[in-house]
Amino acid sequence: MRAVVDIPEATRPVRQRPDTEPIAACLLAAPAFALILLLFILPTLAVFVIATTDWQFGARSLSFVGLRNFAELLADSTFRISFANTCLYVLVVVPATTAIGLAVALLIESGQSLRAFYRAVHFLPFMATLAAMAVAWEALLHPTIGLANQTLTALGLPTANWLRDERTVLPVLGLIGIWQNLGFAMVLFLAGLKSIPSELYDASEIDGADGTFDRLRIVTLPMLGPVTMFVVIVVALRAFQTFDTVKILTQGGPAKASEMLLYTLYVESFEFLRTGYGAAVTVVFLAIVVGLTLLQARVMDKRVHYQ
């Protein structure tokens, strides 16, 4: 999910050839306009329509069932478990990712040396192919030959079958989520830190705040407030969209302990081919994402007003 900051209308549209300009403009914009309608707007409307039917993909007939899919959703234990797991996952991953990302950004920015190196190392997991890295994580977490259990054994600590144990599977997926998104949060915080005007530090010094922690408490953290809000929402959006690790490592198991929203959406829609029901799950997912994104837009709005 990307930040959306509109820039003010600094330049007025060019008016040079009033007669041909609208035609040229329409021709230039037409392909994009048609494709956005076809690939974004109409499909989204279609999801709402399909969600009110009992359509099973491949079936010849379907009928209108109103909100029955949503009633079924609320009563479905798999969906409830999936929703609860997703919320729990988000509640763990978001604060941890934000806090660690902020800490790493502050540490990197507090010195001069090796900045680019540390930034690269922490950012690497964010752009590495998650499907491939999930395979690497599985090897790390292997019950007998994995590095995790070997280390724990060497330290005399209890081991676990991390991905096959109901109690550990969701925390482990959360850990992978934090590992992957931490660098993203860090980069956003680094950008936020750069935008703090240095006069504020000078002013705080004149006012007697000259210790590192004083400056952090009085200037840095308050100035990072809006960025922090932004990071929280963007990371939450990414956490709600967790799919690759579930699909590759656990398939929602064991006993649905790692069933998550997008995986449920995938299974209902494309494995069970319960199209109407899958559309209802999609509507729930869309509601969450749109809610968070609108919140983000409001936060960005506020930010602009502050400055």
Place this chain on the structure above:
Amino acid sequence: MSLRRLGPVAALARHAVLLASGALMLIPFVWMVSLSLKPPGEIFRAGFSLLPEQWYAVENYSRALTASPLPRYMLNGVLVCGAILSLQIAICAPAAYALAKLRFFGREGLFTLVLIGLLIPHEVLALPLFILAYKLGLLDTYAALIMPFAVSPFGIFLFRQFFKSIPDDIVHAARLDGLSELAIVWRVMLPMAMPAVIAFSIFSIVSHWNDLFWPLIAVRSEQLMPPPLGIMAFKNEEAGSDYGPLMACATLVVAPLVVAFLAAQRWFVEGLGGGVK
């Protein structure tokens, strides 16, 4: 500089903490590469050694490249990412120019659609686009992999923002030189908006090289799979027992982006983490 110069002890502590957390971040990469160099015997004999006693890299990597259609997966990844990016730039840049510099009926409406498009995640579109691809007979083709991403609302938005910052006088001058509106987009606006083009290209390539969700839905044939789907298929086939070649496979899939990232770090950070100032 946001914080003041650190004393020697604090500076040392900074390095200690960052080296430790950095090492933790790298463990999965290191473990992956380490296993890809070892023979089965050493992999299944518990041990911490990073480097193998007996080098098995050639065997593992050649098995990864021959036992699975990995070269084909990589080629598919390149083709699909290339096609998506070309389409996106070809379609988004003219629209962004029209939105930024021209007056026409429906401009506000189009921009509103772009903003709505920005809001909708691709997972929401998967079900109706799957049905559309089925009706059009496109399932299990390259077209199915490319079609949903032919236009990028984010691309239009980004290019529009950049184009708006280019002075109108340049557009006037280009018109006086007799350039058509389309030529202005290609020969004047895009070259001037290179930073935006590069940032968007990185964003697009990374997103689609790494995408598992849509390819999983759109294609079944092995010859069409992009790398993430291919590695999943390879893992399921081998039932996770043949770790060496599997890790070699994972390493080769991750490698292109990691190498590109290390070579052009600043651009990647801008392309993926930018957007916020």
